[in-house]
Amino acid sequence: MFFSCKPAEMANLMEDEVFMAFTTYAAIVILKMMLMAPLTAYYRITRGSYANEEDVSRKSAEEKKKLLKAHPDVERARRCHQNDLENVIPFMLIGLLYALTGPELSAALLHFRLFAGCRIFHTISYITVLPQPSRGLSWILGMLVTFSMAYRVLSTVLLL
Template identity: 60%
Template structure:
């Protein structure tokens, strides 16, 4: 096990996993920022904390705003893609791939996820977001294939 932890592949996996997890983690505060900016809350206590004193103002603050929903959907997409990458990437690293192959997978995935968020939040015209999602998914499936291929050799 210490050989894995000391390996360059595991270091690369750890680095790029941390990058995409940090990116995903930042989506929560970004959602909060847009909620405050647009006074669009989902709980009464949040509406009250931001100035809604009477029932009419509470109703105005308890709403859905398109910018908040865009950030939430981006965050949801991260959860659906980054979490599988973390698990599959670890299994992939355990198969002992060449460093260059591992770096290619990890870097492309991280770049695709960062670009996906930029394309989602700005928003950039389609198919930019869809293509970046497909690239990231393709990388994950490539790692799945390599893990299964390595397992079938046993």
């Protein structure tokens, strides 16, 4: 049942509340992750901080020297986006497998909501520079949620 879904079973999967909850929260964290690129671009433009020579190719040599520099706001947004990639992708893969194990809806919603909330709070704490341990705690809780789902997957389908 775990990986061999027939078309009729796929239709049932699309009606499964846990699977629908997963797709909802997966879409939320993916959209949040995708919005980090335009935010980084916004910071690059408004802070005059570019990383690549081609970004300032039409500028004079003096202007290029001023613009080809790092800025803390740009670096925070860029690192936040990198952190999203390192956390959202594992959540997506583990979360999908978790949803397929047939967990209780309430447990699944708790996992999905906690993870999405942690990622949103992590971004807010990163971008607005909230003091630690706010960002660290949100990262740890998000990782624990993913590990909890992974434990459920392994304990449900472990075939060694």
